[in-house]
Amino acid sequence: MKRFYFLGIFFLLLGHALSAQPALDAALLVETQRGEYFQLNIGGRLINVAPSSRVAVADLPAGRHMLNIRVLGRGRRAQNITAEVLLERGYEGVYVLAPAVAGRAFPLVLRKVDQVPLSRPLPPAQGNDVCRYTMEEQDVERVLRFMKEEGFDDRRLEIAKGEIKLAGGLMTEDLFLLMKALSFEERRVALAKFAYGYVCDPQRFSRVLDALEFSSSKRELQDFLYKR
Template structure:
């Protein structure tokens, strides 16, 4: 038992996160410490549950009509923060080559008083975070990507208020995917007593009935 405790204590705390995106929409693969993060190339990759400290990133940026660019960079992740990096042209006005630049650090832990008096929701997405996610979503042309961005950010933060969920749903064009987001986010909503607000983001009665059936099953 003592050996097990020593092993657990020796393991690094997974209390940092990383977000990498391209300024001009280029697609890339990201590898951290020899582990390929996104087998499918993307213009934006978020990674949670990382140990704080030094990490070596390998990025393979797919070129548009040219050879791919390989970038190796060292980053330092701060405990309790999501470190945001952007792949931008080395020379303004040109498309290649790209360089990895740090943009900001966003706090991961945001204590909020529980709306219901319980401890079910310790952290919540704040206003600036919601605005940032909305900007990312609107820059994407496909609803599938917008849905994945919203789901990923909600999961990474750990909590969201109903009014903010409504805004993310409205940033999605197709109602089917709005419903998918609402169902996914239910477990992360901090003020479930106001969850019926999401119905205002739905236009079709069939969608509202689907959400009603979902809620009935959840509260039984």
């Protein structure tokens, strides 16, 4: 009898514990207006390790949530945004990271733009599954200084490749600056090919073509991109 008694108490407590759990009946979508990549943290939980320009999160309890957003910089330092959002039961809150001042790229602010019933399918979260971290402005300046101190282009190339690999990611605009720090065209092409898998904004990769002077070098890099 005691065994059944304790089992009854166990299942009663389990039922109370389950009923105490918050209902997962809300969702959140955050995206950038201009395509900047960011990482989203909700209540201390990192949602997307790989930076993305659009992140959708389902199965959230309705109510207030504290968001911490790290927006990767394009040739500037990353921006950290802290904001509180209110999610209503049965709806997906849609928020956009947009420039605080019209005509300027930064800083960004989080704005609510829509509220969609959950009866509609949630859009998938997309992102760069390679870029997990990115070189900050001060990192790029430090690498440029190291490269300038070296007298041989081969050594400059190795420094740039090593720093990119160590950081794990960089923006296309920063890659352009590193390429311009090399004297010989073939080294610039080599660096671009190496760094392609590390750029956090591959849609802007064609920008590095401006760091090349000869049409033959540009065709070589374009052929490389085509094959990729």
